[in-house]
Structures are given as structure tokens and as C-alpha cells.
Amino acid sequence: MNDSTSLTEAPLAWKRLADRVAEQHWPASTLYVVATPIGNLGDLGLRACEALRRCDVIAAEDTRSSRALLDAWDIGTPLMAAHRHNEAAAAAAIVQRLEAGERVALVSDAGAPAVSDPGARIVRAVREAGFRVVPVPGASAVITALMASGATSDENPAFVFAGFPPAKQGARRKWLQGWGAVAAPIVMFESPHRIQATVEDLLAVCGPERELTIARELTKRFEQIDTMTLQRAVEALADGAQRQQGEFVLIVHEAPRVDEGEAVDGQAVALLEALLETLSLRDAVKVAAKVSGAPRDALYALALERSGRNS
Numbered sequence: 001m002n003d004s005t006s007l008t009e010a011p012l013a014w015k016r017l018a019d020r021v022a023e024q025h026w027p028a029s030t031l032y033v034v035a036t037p038i039g040n041l042g043d044l045g046l047r048a049c050e051a052l053r054r055c056d057v058i059a060a061e062d063t064r065s066s067r068a069l070l071d072a073w074d075i076g077t078p079l080m081a082a083h084r085h086n087e088a089a090a091a092a093a094i095v096q097r098l099e100a101g102e103r104v105a106l107v108s109d110a111g112a113p114a115v116s117d118p119g120a121r122i123v124r125a126v127r128e129a130g131f132r133v134v135p136v137p138g139a140s141a142v143i144t145a146l147m148a149s150g151a152t153s154d155e156n157p158a159f160v161f162a163g164f165p166p167a168k169q170g171a172r173r174k175w176l177q178g179w180g181a182v183a184a185p186i187v188m189f190e191s192p193h194r195i196q197a198t199v200e201d202l203l204a205v206c207g208p209e210r211e212l213t214i215a216r217e218l219t220k221r222f223e224q225i226d227t228m229t230l231q232r233a234v235e236a237l238a239d240g241a242q243r244q245q246g247e248f249v250l251i252v253h254e255a256p257r258v259d260e261g262e263a264v265d266g267q268a269v270a271l272l273e274a275l276l277e278t279l280s281l282r283d284a285v286k287v288a289a290k291v292s293g294a295p296r297d298a299l300y301a302l303a304l305e306r307s308g309r310n311s
Contacts, residue, residue: 035138039220055105091125145249149213151185207300211253216246268292
């Protein structure tokens with residue numbers, strides 16, 4: 001579609017598509033798990049919009065934020081609360097509604113319900129009660145960030161979603177050390193008040209040359225997606241407070257593959273293994289590189305591999 005033709009200039013096509021969606025099968029006694037926009041209100045799909053209109057009630061993580069979305073799309077369906085503190089009671093209430101033949105939609109604050117958000121317990125309860133669950137896909141912060149990062153490839157399309165790191169530093173470093181050894185990009189979420197500490201811990205665990213994509217305010221006006229080394233990422237976050245605002249998706253790119261026999265000789269490997277018994281991963285690599293002269297990146301990769309085996 002070129003600049004001279006917008007959706008506002010094609011109302012007949014829009015209405016025709018909306019009518020086709022409305023004519024699709026919308027079974028009763030069904031839970032519709034509906035993905036909602038992660039920032040840009042225009043990312044709500046026609047099928048998601050129709051599902052939210054047709055349902056008898058919408059179970060929402062935060063009824064206030066969901067009401068703002070519904071008002072923007074002129075959807076008057078009533079809301080009920082379904083968050084992590086009342087999920088068991090909400091699940092029971094939803095099953096009762098399904099037993100009465102109602103359609104129920106499940107939404108989170110943004111993105112896909114039950115993916116690092118409340119909802120999985122409700123989905124399990126509905127399935128165990130014998131009712132149908134219909135996913136209505138849409139925006140996802142995980143996929144959105146991956147699309148712009150270039151972290152995956154045709155040769156290795158794998159990635160891992162790890163959710164939020166632990167809040168306390170000791171637990172977080174151990175958690176990051178385990179994930180950092182995985183042979184695939186690692187996607188995680190982080191909050192503004194912990195982003196600096198988490199990236200500093202990533203630097204300590206994964207080394208200065210490991211690449212990191214930082215995505216914030218995805219699909220919003222001030223969206224920012226940057227890929228840089230962990231060393232540069234720590235410096236960039238420290239440069240300005242505005243860089244620590246918004247919700248974050250972090251993608252730790254896969255560590256470079258190292259041929260152990262060619263890149264690091266046996267003495268360096270033995271030294272590294274001995275140092276890892278008493279020192280932190282970062283300090284062990286630093287000392288081993290200085291003593292042996294082996295490439296620091298190769299030593300980091302080996303240290304992460306061994307830490308992953310022993311975790």
C-alpha cells in the first residue's frame with residue numbers, strides 16, 4: 001500500500017473484511033485467549049476485535065487498562081478481574097459461565113495472555129473442565145523484538161524465552177549463567193528500575209563482547225531497538241536516564257561457536273577449570289586469559305559451556 005492509499009480511504013475493503021470475520025464460526029461455551037496490542041492501539045486484529053465484541057465477558061489482568069483499549073475500539077463488553085492474586089477464583093467463575101453457554105475472552109495488560117503473564121491457570125482449569133480454548137493471536141513483545149534484532153538465522157532458528165530474571169543479584173547471576181550457556185539467543189523481559197543492574201550482571205557473566213539487543217517502548221512513539229556489545233550496553237544505559245525508561249525486552253545473542261581444540265590449548269582449559277572452582281566466571285576468565293594468553297572470548301564460551309553442564 002503506497003502513501004496515497006490508506007485504510008481510512010478504503011472503508012469498503014475494511015468493512016468487507018470485518019463482515020467476513022464476523023461470519024466465521026464463534027462457538028459458545030468457549031474461552032477465547034486474545035492477544036492485545038503491546039503499545040500501538042492499531043495492532044489489534046480484526047479477529048481479536050470481533051472476539052472481544054462477541055464475548056459475554058472479558059476476563060482482564062487490569063480492568064482499567066483494558067477498558068482504555070476497549071473504549072478506543074468502541075467495544076462495550078463488560079469486564080471481570082482475572083489477575084495473579086485472584087486467578088483461582090476467576091478460573092472457577094469462568095468455568096461457571098462456560099457451563100451456562102457463555103463466551104469468555106481472556107486478555108492481559110498487553111500481548112499474549114499466559115505467556116509471562118497471568119492466564120495459564122485459567123486455561124488449564126477450562127481445559128480440565130472439558131471446554132474449548134481458542135487462541136486469537138496478535139502482538140507479542142518477544143516476537144516483535146526478535147523480528148528487529150537479527151538474532152536468529154536460517155541455520156539456527158532456535159531461541160529461548162526466559163521471562164523476567166530474579167530480582168536479587170546472587171540469584172540473578174546464577175540464573176543468567178545458566179541461560180547464557182544455551183546455544184541460542186535468549187529473550188527476557190526487564191523492568192526500568194532493574195535494567196542497569198541486569199545488564200551489568202550480563203556483562204559479568206557473559207563477557208564484554210557478547211552481543212545484546214535492547215528493545216524498549218516497542219510499537220510506541222519512542223520505540224528504540226539497538227544491538228551492541230554488553231560492554232557498550234552498560235555504558236549506554238549509564239549515559240542517560242531516558243535510556244532506562246519504558247518496558248524492556250533483552251535479547252542475549254548466541255555466543256560465538258568455538259572450536260575448543262584450535263582456539264584454546266589444553267593447559268589453558270585446565271587452568272580455567274581450576275580457577276572456576278574458586279573464582280567467579282568473569283574473574284576466572286580474566287586470570288586464565290592473562291596467564292595463558294588464550295583469547296578471552298574463547299575462554300568465556302568455554303566457561304559458560306562448563307557452567308551450563310554443572311548447573
